[in-house]
Amino acid sequence: MTHKTDVVIIGSGPVGLFAVFELGLLNLKAHLIDNLDRVGGQCAELYPEKPIYDIPAYPKITGQELTDKLISQIKPFEPTFHLNQQADSIEKIDDGWKIVTSEGTTINARCIVIAAGAGSFVPRKPPIDTIAEFEGTSVFYAIRNKELFKNKKILIVGGGDSALDWTNDLATIADVTLMHRRKEFRAAPDSVNKMLNLEKEGKIKFLHGQLKSLSGKNKMIKEVKYSHEEKEYSIEVDYLLPFFGLKMELGPIANWGINLNENLIKVDTEKFETSEPSIFAIGDINTYPGKLKLILSGFHESALMAQKCFAYCYPDKKNVFRYTTSSKDLHKKLGL
Amino acid sequence: MGKIKVTDREGKLHELEADVGSTIMEIIRDAGLDIEAACGGCCACATCHVYVTNDKINTLDPIDDDEESMLDQAFHVNNNSRLSCQIEYKENLENIELTLAPE
Numbered sequence: 001m002t003h004k005t006d007v008v009i010i011g012s013g014p015v016g017l018f019a020v021f022e023l024g025l026l027n028l029k030a031h032l033i034d035n036l037d038r039v040g041g042q043c044a045e046l047y048p049e050k051p052i053y054d055i056p057a058y059p060k061i062t063g064q065e066l067t068d069k070l071i072s073q074i075k076p077f078e079p080t081f082h083l084n085q086q087a088d089s090i091e092k093i094d095d096g097w098k099i100v101t102s103e104g105t106t107i108n109a110r111c112i113v114i115a116a117g118a119g120s121f122v123p124r125k126p127p128i129d130t131i132a133e134f135e136g137t138s139v140f141y142a143i144r145n146k147e148l149f150k151n152k153k154i155l156i157v158g159g160g161d162s163a164l165d166w167t168n169d170l171a172t173i174a175d176v177t178l179m180h181r182r183k184e185f186r187a188a189p190d191s192v193n194k195m196l197n198l199e200k201e202g203k204i205k206f207l208h209g210q211l212k213s214l215s216g217k218n219k220m221i222k223e224v225k226y227s228h229e230e231k232e233y234s235i236e237v238d239y240l241l242p243f244f245g246l247k248m249e250l251g252p253i254a255n256w257g258i259n260l261n262e263n264l265i266k267v268d269t270e271k272f273e274t275s276e277p278s279i280f281a282i283g284d285i286n287t288y289p290g291k292l293k294l295i296l297s298g299f300h301e302s303a304l305m306a307q308k309c310f311a312y313c314y315p316d317k318k319n320v321f322r323y324t325t326s327s328k329d330l331h332k333k334l335g336l
Numbered sequence: 337m338g339k340i341k342v343t344d345r346e347g348k349l350h351e352l353e354a355d356v357g358s359t360i361m362e363i364i365r366d367a368g369l370d371i372e373a374a375c376g377g378c379c380a381c382a383t384c385h386v387y388v389t390n391d392k393i394n395t396l397d398p399i400d401d402d403e404e405s406m407l408d409q410a411f412h413v414n415n416n417s418r419l420s421c422q423i424e425y426k427e428n429l430e431n432i433e434l435t436l437a438p439e
């Protein structure tokens with residue numbers, strides 16, 4: 001099925017979210033695409049609990065609170081979210097653009113707004129030369145099908161929530177070893193206690209260590225070497241699940257033929273349009289003289305971008321500038 | 337203005353001028369050495385990982401929970417590993433010796 005909309009926003013960080021609002025005020029409908037399984041970008045993924053002090057009118061607001069408030073602010077405009085998928089390719093069509101995601105979702109839109117931050121969040125991979133040989137067959141950074149691990153020897157590495165949650169979960173069906181460089185964990189206390197109990201009952205094993213190398217054949221690992229306090233050890237495993245958090249990578253956007261400057265997209269400061277007409281870039285992903293990577297700047301950029309999107313979507317209509325305080329028309333749009 | 341000594345990933349030694357109040361990450365980054373520091377010093381990326389290779393390690397403030405947790409997402413972590421954005425340069429760190437951790 002092909003969706004049709006006015007604007008596709010790539011990235012649902014704070015800036016992508018607020019863009020829905022500014023576009024909505026001008027009657028423009030938006031679809032958002034994000035790699036992550038939830039919205040909020042860096043604010044929700046990297047620092048949900050940390051307070052931000054420079055959002056106008058909020059002396060103090062955490063990353064998650066800001067995200068929640070943005071979601072409620074844009075609700076009247078009923079944006080459509082396509083999460084857990086990457087915007088992979090774009091193609092020029094008659095009346096705009098066709099965007100295809102990694103999950104095969106296809107959206108036709110008049111304009112594209114790239115609000116991709118520092119790129120897609122992707123798993124941080126251990127720097128082991130041979131790891132790529134085993135990825136997708138014997139090494140997994142995310143788990144889709146638990147059945148694969150039934151009665152197998154699994155090595156989970158890491159000390160955060162994902163590592164602990166999967167250790168606790170897979171303990172019932174597989175022979176699980178958890179490895180971490182120290183016996184302290186930055187995970188929910190409940191999961192930590194559960195894991196420690198499983199260890200006490202002999203249902204999982206815990207190892208101190210850091211990954212060194214992998215060997216095996218036919219895309220399946222046999223042996224993992226690891227080190228602890230300058231000594232090397234090895235363990236036989238069928239599957240390796242490394243959980244070292246996420247990092248941001250520009251990804252497919254680099255291949256879209258848009259002018260870049262060191263992984264940032266060059267825009268003008270009137271419309272925040274890229275070298276490709278009707279493709280815009282706002283928030284951390286763009287660059288222009290004087291750019292500051294602040295949420296505040298991204299919000300401002302959204303408002304100006306929306307004006308130009310309106311001109312593309314309604315070439316014959318004049319856009320009358322109005323305030324949300326007093327415009328009956330805007331109140332209607334906001335559902336008041 | 338003080339000095340710090342940084343060995344890059346090719347093994348080349350650099351003597352960098354250091355301002356009190358800057359973080360070690362900022363000093364290394366602003367000198368143009370190859371340190372990713374993706375989060376800009378927010379203790380949210382672990383890509384400013386360095387090893388402290390002389391006895392100045394004993395002069396540093398101890399690692400706090402935030403930094404230790406973030407180091408969990410780094411690789412090749414040793415006893416002398418630190419996140420350089422969490423170390424503020426002070427006069428007593430003059431001539432601290434650091435090596436950039438592998439990427």
Ligand SMILES: Cc1cc2nc3c(=O)[nH]c(=O)nc-3n(C[C@H](O)[C@H](O)[C@H](O)COP(=O)(O)OP(=O)(O)OC[C@H]3O[C@@H](n4cnc5c(N)ncnc54)[C@H](O)[C@@H]3O)c2cc1C
Pocket residue numbers: 010011012013014015016017033034035036040041042043046047051052053054085086087088115116117118119120121250251252253282283284285293294295296298375378379380
């Ligand atoms: C620890 C920390 C503290 C900070 N403190 C402050 C502060 O106090 N004040 C302040 O103003 N700023 C602060 N910042 C910076 C602020 O978080 C960023 O400026 C802001 O998140 C940028 O928003 P954005 O919407 O442009 O991008 P992001 O928040 O980076 O979101 C981009 C989204 O796009 C998605 N994406 C990218 N490419 C694709 C693709 N091809 N397909 C699908 N999805 C894609 C990503 O997965 C991501 O979710 C801080 C940052 C950090 C890390």
Ligand code: FES
Pocket residue numbers: 361373374375376377378379380381382383384406419420421422
């Ligand atoms: S720069 Fe990101 S943790 Fe230091």
